[in-house]
Amino acid sequence: MTRGTFTIAGGGPVGSLLAIVLARHGYRVGLYEGRPDSRMTNIYQGRSINIALSDRGWHSLQQIGVGPDAKDQAIPMYRRAIHDVDGALSEIPYGKEDQAIWSVSRGGINQQLLDIAEDEPDVETFFEHRLVDVDFETAAALFRLGDTEVTVEADYLFGADGASSKVRRLAHDLPRFSYSQNYMPQSYIELNIPANADGSHRLEKNALHIWPRKDFMLIALPNPDGTFTCTLFMNHSGDPSFESLRERDAVERFFGDNFGDAMDHLEDPVDTFMAKTASPLFLVQVFPWSFNNKVGLIGDAAHAIVPFYGQGMNCGFEDCAELNRLIAQHDHDWTKIFPAYENARKPNGDAIAELSKRNFVEMSDLSGDKRFQLQKKIEAKFHDAHPELWTPLYSMVTFSPEVPYAEALRVGDEQKAVMDRIMQLPDIENTWNEQHVMDRLHELAAARFGDRQ
Amino acid sequence: MTRGTFTIAGGGPVGSLLAIVLARHGYRVGLYEGRPDSRMTNIYQGRSINIALSDRGWHSLQQIGVGPDAKDQAIPMYRRAIHDVDGALSEIPYGKEDQAIWSVSRGGINQQLLDIAEDEPDVETFFEHRLVDVDFETAAALFRLGDTEVTVEADYLFGADGASSKVRRLAHDLPRFSYSQNYMPQSYIELNIPANADGSHRLEKNALHIWPRKDFMLIALPNPDGTFTCTLFMNHSGDPSFESLRERDAVERFFGDNFGDAMDHLEDPVDTFMAKTASPLFLVQVFPWSFNNKVGLIGDAAHAIVPFYGQGMNCGFEDCAELNRLIAQHDHDWTKIFPAYENARKPNGDAIAELSKRNFVEMSDLSGDKRFQLQKKIEAKFHDAHPELWTPLYSMVTFSPEVPYAEALRVGDEQKAVMDRIMQLPDIENTWNEQHVMDRLHELAAARFGDRQ
Numbered sequence: 001m002t003r004g005t006f007t008i009a010g011g012g013p014v015g016s017l018l019a020i021v022l023a024r025h026g027y028r029v030g031l032y033e034g035r036p037d038s039r040m041t042n043i044y045q046g047r048s049i050n051i052a053l054s055d056r057g058w059h060s061l062q063q064i065g066v067g068p069d070a071k072d073q074a075i076p077m078y079r080r081a082i083h084d085v086d087g088a089l090s091e092i093p094y095g096k097e098d099q100a101i102w103s104v105s106r107g108g109i110n111q112q113l114l115d116i117a118e119d120e121p122d123v124e125t126f127f128e129h130r131l132v133d134v135d136f137e138t139a140a141a142l143f144r145l146g147d148t149e150v151t152v153e154a155d156y157l158f159g160a161d162g163a164s165s166k167v168r169r170l171a172h173d174l175p176r177f178s179y180s181q182n183y184m185p186q187s188y189i190e191l192n193i194p195a196n197a198d199g200s201h202r203l204e205k206n207a208l209h210i211w212p213r214k215d216f217m218l219i220a221l222p223n224p225d226g227t228f229t230c231t232l233f234m235n236h237s238g239d240p241s242f243e244s245l246r247e248r249d250a251v252e253r254f255f256g257d258n259f260g261d262a263m264d265h266l267e268d269p270v271d272t273f274m275a276k277t278a279s280p281l282f283l284v285q286v287f288p289w290s291f292n293n294k295v296g297l298i299g300d301a302a303h304a305i306v307p308f309y310g311q312g313m314n315c316g317f318e319d320c321a322e323l324n325r326l327i328a329q330h331d332h333d334w335t336k337i338f339p340a341y342e343n344a345r346k347p348n349g350d351a352i353a354e355l356s357k358r359n360f361v362e363m364s365d366l367s368g369d370k371r372f373q374l375q376k377k378i379e380a381k382f383h384d385a386h387p388e389l390w391t392p393l394y395s396m397v398t399f400s401p402e403v404p405y406a407e408a409l410r411v412g413d414e415q416k417a418v419m420d421r422i423m424q425l426p427d428i429e430n431t432w433n434e435q436h437v438m439d440r441l442h443e444l445a446a447a448r449f450g451d452r453q
Numbered sequence: 454m455t456r457g458t459f460t461i462a463g464g465g466p467v468g469s470l471l472a473i474v475l476a477r478h479g480y481r482v483g484l485y486e487g488r489p490d491s492r493m494t495n496i497y498q499g500r501s502i503n504i505a506l507s508d509r510g511w512h513s514l515q516q517i518g519v520g521p522d523a524k525d526q527a528i529p530m531y532r533r534a535i536h537d538v539d540g541a542l543s544e545i546p547y548g549k550e551d552q553a554i555w556s557v558s559r560g561g562i563n564q565q566l567l568d569i570a571e572d573e574p575d576v577e578t579f580f581e582h583r584l585v586d587v588d589f590e591t592a593a594a595l596f597r598l599g600d601t602e603v604t605v606e607a608d609y610l611f612g613a614d615g616a617s618s619k620v621r622r623l624a625h626d627l628p629r630f631s632y633s634q635n636y637m638p639q640s641y642i643e644l645n646i647p648a649n650a651d652g653s654h655r656l657e658k659n660a661l662h663i664w665p666r667k668d669f670m671l672i673a674l675p676n677p678d679g680t681f682t683c684t685l686f687m688n689h690s691g692d693p694s695f696e697s698l699r700e701r702d703a704v705e706r707f708f709g710d711n712f713g714d715a716m717d718h719l720e721d722p723v724d725t726f727m728a729k730t731a732s733p734l735f736l737v738q739v740f741p742w743s744f745n746n747k748v749g750l751i752g753d754a755a756h757a758i759v760p761f762y763g764q765g766m767n768c769g770f771e772d773c774a775e776l777n778r779l780i781a782q783h784d785h786d787w788t789k790i791f792p793a794y795e796n797a798r799k800p801n802g803d804a805i806a807e808l809s810k811r812n813f814v815e816m817s818d819l820s821g822d823k824r825f826q827l828q829k830k831i832e833a834k835f836h837d838a839h840p841e842l843w844t845p846l847y848s849m850v851t852f853s854p855e856v857p858y859a860e861a862l863r864v865g866d867e868q869k870a871v872m873d874r875i876m877q878l879p880d881i882e883n884t885w886n887e888q889h890v891m892d893r894l895h896e897l898a899a900a901r902f903g904d905r906q
Contacts, residue, residue, distance in 0.1 A: 176689065176733055179632070181632050181633070
């Protein structure tokens with residue numbers, strides 16, 4: 001006996017995980033992906049694309065009951081490795097000693113989750129099925145497979161079809177659909193650092209490398225095969241920008257002046273820069289996330305964010321874990337599950353959108369800022385002494401799955417007001433380690449956060 | 454000799470005023486409106502639709518050199534007339550004794566501005582021309598007139614085609630176009646209060662009437678013919694809402710319970726409520742407002758807002774006045790005018806969007822709130838005593854055209870922080886008129902605003 005039938009548009013990590021959730025609750029699921037099966041044809045063309053996964057992601061997988069296999073192939077990054085313009089290296093840990101964010105292969109985790117989904121007898125996967133249309137009243141969907149069109153009927157449909165979601169675009173014309181798409185001033189291109197001949201990493205493996213240059217930055221995340229995937233973020237227009245850097249001479253100078261120490265490692269950065277068109281960065285926020293209690297949005301389709309907090313996939317996995325919880329709580333009543341799902345997740349999607357936008361400034365500017373590093377040190381010290389009063393914002397977002405994003409954003413803003421006052425203490429650069437600084441911070445923090453214990 | 458040619462899509466008040474601005478700077482203008490000429494066929498079907506015009510609007514018209522004719526037919530509203538649920542009336546002035554917002558007939562001002570535009574030899578008007586397409590590279594436009602299509606070439610094009618702007622919708626697919634459309638929880642319907650037999654007004658003429666009921670409200674604006682145009686704002690869904698009030702009995706009870714004193718005047722409110730479909734309220738924010746230095750957006754097409762601050766047309770007129778200034782300043786160099794225009798106006802468009810959204814709460818809830826009325830009184834008293842230190846937010850937005858909306862929003866937020874502290878003074882309800890309250894307010898205000906004199 002089946003509880004009902006679902007169509008899922010989009011077979012990425014979130015769509016695959018959602019298929020597992022639904023199947024384990026007794027639903028029959030058709031999982032439709034527009035691209036070919038990446039397990040058969042390497043659509044990544046040998047290139048490693050990695051994304052960050054952290055405690056929220058692992059925690060959600062665990063709640064859903066999907067084992068930590070993925071972690072075996074992930075690389076923990078315990079710290080930011082900050083490359084000065086003169087090549088000097090400094091480090092800022094992400095959290096406590098054993099806390100890390102994880103570089104995972106997007107293709108790898110997708111394939112693992114697809115395998116697990118296909119192990120469920122009630123999940124059937126379909127590749128190269130491009131979504132053409134959705135009936136938001138009946139949840140019927142029309143897909144194109146080569147030259148033929150296939151109509152798929154089901155009780156419900158989820159759009160898990162990513163940042164440029166077709167389901168979401170089809171929903172535009174529904175009444176009272178609020179929508180925003182905002183471009184960041186920055187665009188990006190990907191570069192590569194190859195492995196050493198023996199397959200080892202050419203830079204420290206267990207760190208996220210950042211070359212913070214204020215208006216632009218280069219970052220590098222390690223892959224298991226010894227390579228690093230690098231991303232250059234820079235303004236679309238202005239100076240310097242992807243628009244202004246057109247001449248080879250200027251590009252060579254730009255790389256040499258700004259990323260001197262990386263030039264020993266990067267694979268043809270100037271050629272790559274000249275050949276590639278920079279990709280835009282945008283955020284999409286919509287509401288509602290469900291329509292007629294028949295069709296829902298999940299993952300990037302509901303909340304496309306920018307990558308600066310490394311939370312995109314984590315947030316999508318949390319969506320799945322929330323649905324997992326709500327299906328049980330509301331005993332399969334989707335007239336209750338859809339509204340409860342969007343009301344629970346929308347504020348958190350908005351919060352991580354805001355946090356990820358702000359984090360460009362933190363990564364590209366403040367990471368290289370001595371006062372910022374000092375502030376981090378003071379916060380870390382206070383957190384160690386009074387974990388009940390203070391968890392740094394980064395740690396709340398990254399290492400505290402029990403704190404919703406919206407709560408992290410709110411508390412983080414209050415903490416910022418407190419730290420602004422601490423950083424104004426006279427001669428804080430030299431006195432930060434003295435007891436009176438901790439005392440003052442305790443006083444301010446206890447006044448704001450003390451009654452929440 | 455002509456400076457160049459412009460197509461304007463949209464012959465409403467803003468499009469007509471823009472045509473005047475451009476013609477007076479030496480451009481040839483084709484002004485295209487999709488609807489019939491309202492001066493020939495009464496498209497308003499005898500119904501009065503009024504909108505609020507205030508100092509920013511008058512000031513902009515003056516700067517452009519369009520006389521105050523419109524003011525002759527406008528009705529000044531010096532105060533809010535607040536109708537309690539038990540029928541008791543109270544009043545809150547909008548500003549100083551002689552300060553008013555003005556109820557003007559939308560059709561009337563449109564027709565006046567069209568007449569003035571047509572008096573310019575270089576303006577030609579075209580009605581019943583529906584915009585079909587725009588070439589954002591060349592500023593060419595395609596219009597449909599009946600069964601035929603007309604291509605219009607010009608050097609530049611402006612979309613002045615309102616909240617649902619076709620020009621803006623066509624711009625969606627341009628690269629890096631940021632867009633947001635947000636629905637308010639409220640929708641609205643219009644109702645009518647007829648004139649007395651002798652043509653006089655049945656309620657006080659020189660006031661904006663408000664029946665604030667927290668989650669919903671009724672308002673009424675006077676027309677010169679003795680009628681009032683009323684608008685009922687209420688949630689789309691929930692209780693009470695346009696969705697929940699479906700039965701005639703319930704609607705009758707709703708009006709009787711909430712608007713008892715208005716029921717003597719309203720023309721068939723229950724029938725009208727039952728017959729009408731409520732219209733949604735939405736805000737649109739976009740960026741950029743210009744494309745390739747060839748095509749621009751202006752008025753509601755660039756910034757559709759909600760009506761709760763009565764600033765929509767004022768903001769559009771300010772757009773025109775800004776262009777008027779910039780054309781002279783940049784000596785007809787549109788590669789400078791377009792960027793300067795959007796950079797100057799975008800922050801103000803965003804600010805009035807935010808202010809107008811917030812003002813629903815002020816109008817529907819706080820207007821009936823004794824503490825809010827007290828706060829207004831304290832602010833007004835302090836403004837009288839120290840106009841250099843304090844102008845209430847409402848007055849900055851409505852009566853201070855020299856203060857940009859963005860500045861008003863920022864200063865207003867700071868004032869709110871100060872007033873929150875004043876309103877927490879012990880027994881403020883009874884002591885508000887004592888000197889120590891003014892002294893404390895002066896102390897707080899001088900600390901924040903004193904150095905700005």
